[in-house]
Amino acid sequence: MLNMNLIVIPILLLLAATAVTVARIRNLWAAVMFTGIYSFLGASWMLILDAPDVAFTEAAVGAGISTILMLATLSLTPKKRHRDGHLQSDDFEEKPLKHSPFWPLLVVTITGCALVYGTYDMPAFGDPNAPIQVYPDPSFVAKSQPDMHGLPNVVTAVLASYRGYDTLGETAVIFTAGIAVLLILRKNTPEDDRRANEQEAVS
Template sequence: MMDFIVIPILALLAATAVTVARIRNLWAAVMFTGIYSFLSASWMLILDAPDVAFTEAAVGAGITTILMLATLSLTPRRHRKSSRLSSEDFEERPSKSPVIPLLIVTITGCALVYGTFDMPHFGDPNAPIQVYPEPSFVEKSQPDMHGLPNVVTAVLASYRGYDTLGETAVIFTAGIAVLLILRKNTDDQGISESPPLTGENA
């Protein structure tokens, strides 16, 4: 029964990824990236990871799309690109041949597939990942967290709390870096591009 849901999702996921690779129009590519994020969030939900699915749908499909659209609005297209981006969205540029990248990607993919032959099967309860961190922490987490039922939250916020604190530091650093990168321009020139930049900063 689940296969009827999983197989179309995976097929759509693959088709969306290929479309993103082929499409030339940047706006469409950003939209397809959002669709890709939503589809992968759906698969994560089926794979019993609802927390990750929510985060992926909110952050991957939401914030990333907004950031990309903001970047597109800050990088207006010029004559050369606008001619290319108008109607022939799937047109390949004649200047660069895709053969070498395709070759590299195929070889890498084959090597990775060869590497999976030693991996435990999908859903195998005896896989090392299921056995080795002693599974009893799952049930111990509830008394530890005074009755919190969600194990993911317990591990994220308490057992690995320092990791989450470091993550917050990363976000803070990235935010400051973005502000500095975008503000530098207003100090240097500050004539034409400043209004959209302050809008982005806020």
């Protein structure tokens, strides 16, 4: 009936358990670490779903860079200042909820039920006649061979050549985000300050 890879069962269970743990845990430091684990598990599932490029990126970005950035943010945003500069684990406790989690849970449950109801019309997992597999005409995979002079990785071919505009725009988005972070966070170097003072003195 299904030639399903059995390893997905523990991966999916762990994925769900990790997500719930992130929701329940109040220590932000631990929550960030669990987010990293969640990303790795997600990447494992993507690998099983035949998307090695995405799995690769998710593992490097989600579990690597994003965890580092969140830890860096945490170290800059403790609850209170300490004279000696050492941080303790309770500096990163989230404040306990004042209200009961009933309303958010209700909203989430209703939304989830509506979405599950929606899946009854979805094509079954791996169905070769699903709309996504029929349109756009998947013969572009075969066409990419002569088009790209035999580049085997279709994902790269689509990313860099067929959808080159899209990737250009996206590189511009990364560029913009990088510049924006610099504008928000960077402190002037003493040299810059000195130069600014000189200019003020001149004018």
